[in-house]
Structures are given as structure tokens and as C-alpha cells.
């Protein structure tokens with residue numbers, strides 16, 4: 001379904017996501033395009049209640065318009081102390097249009113509001129602390145309109161929410177996501193390092209393995 005030399009459309013307008021996909025697919029010789037690069041495609045409303053539902057909605061809606069296989073990603077941050085919020089609302093946590101800085105500020109405000117306990121991080125220095133356990137989750141759906149087939153894969157990565165941002169890479173909540181095993185925030189990882197451990201990287205590797213099995 002996806003072969004070396006192919007071009008694959010990803011049903012996303014998030015440039016951070018498409019940069020990560022571009023890097024991961026480059027390794028297997030597949031060129032990636034996102035919705036910002038194709039004229040005339042609409043924004044798809046994310047009406048689902050799970051990551052997988054939303055990824056399916058995005059993949060099917062765009063595939064129906066372009067008549068080609070489409071990959072969609074729905075992902076987000078689930079924070080234990082906030083009962084799994086912002087979850088499927090991660091992109092619009094602080095309202096629409098989506099704004100990473102405003103979302104990060106709201107996350108810290110909410111953790112402050114509930115009085116989340118701060119655990120000092122001596123290894124991070126400079127008064128850094130973590131406020132709650134959390135995980136990033138990603139659901140990927142590849143939909144092929146020619147035979148209406150759907151492949152789905154999921155990935156997640158555990159971490160802790162930092163009391164203030166750290167690092168300048170990645171996107172979204174990455175500067176507030178501390179990975180204890182690496183002693184760095186997600187925004188302190190190089191693109192390939194992030195892909196090697198991230199929710200998105202894991203989901204993508206699962207999806208590609210499933211595709212190999214079908215080939």
C-alpha cells in the first residue's frame with residue numbers, strides 16, 4: 001500500500017507533525033505532503049471522543065476528496081492529575097484557533113489551580129520540578145478509498161509535566177514534557193531522537209510493520 005518512491009498525503013495542518021513524518025518516511029523513500037501543501041482541502045471537524053475515532057474521521061474525509069490513500073494522526077497529552085485532560089482536546093485546550101503557548105500556559109494554570117504537588121528535579125537544576133505523571137498518545141489511521149480498507153496503530157510515551165518550559169525543539173506541549181529515563185524534556189531532543197521514542201514514532205513503526213505483513 002505504501003512503497004518506496006510513493007508520495008503520501010497526511011491529513012494534518014500541524015507543521016510539527018508533518019516535519020516528524022517527513023523525517024520518518026524519508027528513511028524508507030516515501031515523500032510526504034500535508035494539507036497546507038494541497039489547495040482546496042477543507043479543515044475536518046474532529047467530532048470523535050477518542051484519538052482513533054478522530055484519526056479515522058480525518059483520514060476518511062480527506063481520502064474521499066483526493067481519491068488516494070491518506071494517513072491521519074490524532075494525538076494529545078493525558079495528564080494524570082487532571083484525570084486525563086486535555087486528551088482529545090489537546091489542540092484546543094485554551095480555545096480556538098489552536099495556540100501552543102496558550103495551551104502550555106493553561107496546562108500550568110490548571111495544575112496550579114488543583115495544587116498539584118511539585119517534585120523537585122535535582123538532575124535538571126535551576127529549580128525545575130515536575131507536577132504530575134502524563135503521557136502522550138497517538139493514533140494513526142491509514143485509509144484507502146479504493147478498497148475502503150483501514151489500518152490503525154497506536155503509540156504512547158510516559159513522562160512528567162515540568163513546572164516551566166524547557167528546550168526549543170518539537171512543538172505543542174514538548175517543552176513541558178520531561179522524560180525521566182533520558183533526563184531531558186521532549187523539546188530538548190533532536191528530531192530523530194524524538195521519533196525514536198515518541199508516541200508518533202511508535203505508532204508509525206507499528207503501522208509500517210502491519211503494512212509489510214500485507215505486502
Ligand SMILES: O=P(O)(O)OP(=O)(O)OP(=O)(O)OC[C@H]1O[C@@H](n2cnc3c(O)ncnc32)[C@H](O)[C@@H]1O
Nearest residue numbers: 012013014073074075076077090091171172173174
Ligand atoms: O488535527 P491536525 O491537523 O493533525 O493538527 P492538530 O494540531 O489539531 O492535531 P490534533 O488534533 O491531533 O491535536 C493534537 C494536539 O496535541 C498536542 N500534541 C500531539 N502530539 C504532540 C507532540 O509530539 N508533542 C507535543 N504536543 C503534541 C499538540 O498540542 C497538538 O496540537
Ligand SMILES: [Mg+2]
Nearest residue numbers: 014046074091
Ligand atoms: Mg486537530
